[in-house]
Amino acid sequence: MRIRDVYVESLGTFVPEPMSVEEAVARGWYPAEDAAAGGWLSATVAGDIEAPEMALRAARQTFERSGLSPGSVGLLLYPDCWHQGPEGWHPQYHLQRQLLMDDALAVELKHGCTGMFSALRLAADHLAARAPGATTGTPGTEGPGDAAALLVTSDNYGTPLLDRWRQSAEFIMGDGACALTLTRRPGFAELVxxxxxxxxxxxxxxxxxxxxxxxxxxxxxxxxxxxxxxxxxxxxxxxxxxxxxxxxxxxxxxxxxxxxxxxxxxxxxxxxxxxxxxxxxxxxxxxxxxxxxxxxxxxxxxxxxxxxxxxxxxxxxxxxxxxxxxxxxxxxxxxxxxxxxxxxxxxxxxxxxxxxxxxxx
Missing domain, CATH: 3.40.47.10 (Thiolase/Chalcone synthase)
Structure with missing residues (x-):
């Protein structure tokens, strides 16, 4: 799919302190043979910092680095892979409340490790539908809040039902959050x-x-x-x-x-x-x-x-x-x-x- 006129306005991250593989092996958490085979050096560990809190920090950094205000965002997409808080609760609304994005459509995406790619696709379609001359099919929906989209992903895997060191032979799990804003005005990077x-x-x-x-x-x-x-x-x-x-x-x-x-x-x-x-x-x-x-x-x-x-x-x-x-x-x-x-x-x-x-x- 050729994407046109979709730019990355800014990018923010929250990267917790890493724990070395040597320490994990010494504590008996990570088998030494697996460590040698995988080639890993460390994994970021957030401790008790909640995933939505990391997401909020990454999102705030994104806005600090851009010329956008949260009020200019018409779409908030929150892909995640692991549990975010109380069952039945949705983390995207926590960001919406804290960032004062009252008019944005806020959606959590459960699409695994490809969640940010899915969010890119949805955001690109959202922005294209609100381009000058585009027909959305819903008169009166265009406005200043449609000028940008915020994509945020965040996970903290340090929970009882997941062992970050023994999850798979192919990977160990690291915690953290990243966020980016997409707009139709030129930014530092373009989604092509x-x-x-x-x-x-x-x-x-x-x-x-x-x-x-x-x-x-x-x-x-x-x-x-x-x-x-x-x-x-x-x-x-x-x-x-x-x-x-x-x-x-x-x-x-x-x-x-x-x-x-x-x-x-x-x-x-x-x-x-x-x-x-x-x-x-x-x-x-x-x-x-x-x-x-x-x-x-x-x-x-x-x-x-x-x-x-x-x-x-x-x-x-x-x-x-x-x-x-x-x-x-x-x-x-x-x-x-x-x-x-x-x-x-x-x-x-x-x-x-x-x-x-x-x-x-």
Missing amino acids: SLTMSTIPEAEELHRCGEPLFPPTVTTGRPLNFASRIDAFKQKVVTEGLGSLALFKIQKTLVDCVGQALEEAGSTLEEVAWVLPNNASKEQTEVGFLAALGLPLSRSTWEYGRTIGHTGAGDQFFSLAHLLSTGRLSAGDHVLMFSVAPGVTVSAAVFKIHSIPDWARP
Whole structure:
């Protein structure tokens, strides 16, 4: 999908202090053999700072760095992966109240690690529908509050039903929040293209061996993706089902990336950086980049291994890191992609137009 006239006005993050892998191993939380195999250095740990509080801090930083006021935002999207507070309560309204965004449409998205890509798609459509000359179908809905969208993701995984160090062979979990504002007026970066594809036949990969009812969180059963994925792979061996679904994941990633680059008028050779999910060295190198013919050095893995897999925010933490460390220049293209339960594969290309003042050393 070619995106037109959608710009990143500003970007904010809240990154908690990291806990080193050595400390986690010494405390008996992380098996030494897993630590050696994964290549991780640390994971950010927020302690008892609530996910919505981290989201609020990242959002406030975003507004401090932009020329926007919260009142100019017509859409607030809050993708998250883990529980945010009391069951039945919705965190996006906490931000809406604290930021005085009374007139915005506020929506929480449950779309796993690809949640920010889903939010980009919805926000781009929202802004396009309110462009000059666009027909929304609802007379009188256009106004100053439609000029921008705020996207925020935040998670704190330090809870009894999730073990951040043993969640999967492919990742350890890191806490944090990031936020960005999108507008139709030129900003420091432009969303040029976005593609998303779902592989329904791989849906069982992240639930295999678990009941659908009652929901496991209501029974106090911890989340463990490693055991579910192992159960699915065993089912492939014993029943001969699902092997094509596993193969299709990598093929779909290649197709999504190719389409995003083609629609952006760019190539892999022209991309300055590749920003994938934060994953183990093997998963990043073999599961993601090898299919694209890219070396590990072209990706942000070296940074990702210091914060862990944050859920939906990995690519935008990496973007903020590249900006603040002087590794991007005006004219650069960056490629982001994500693979998430569903299985959903997403890819996006951004063009950097300028380096914002807040990112300069």
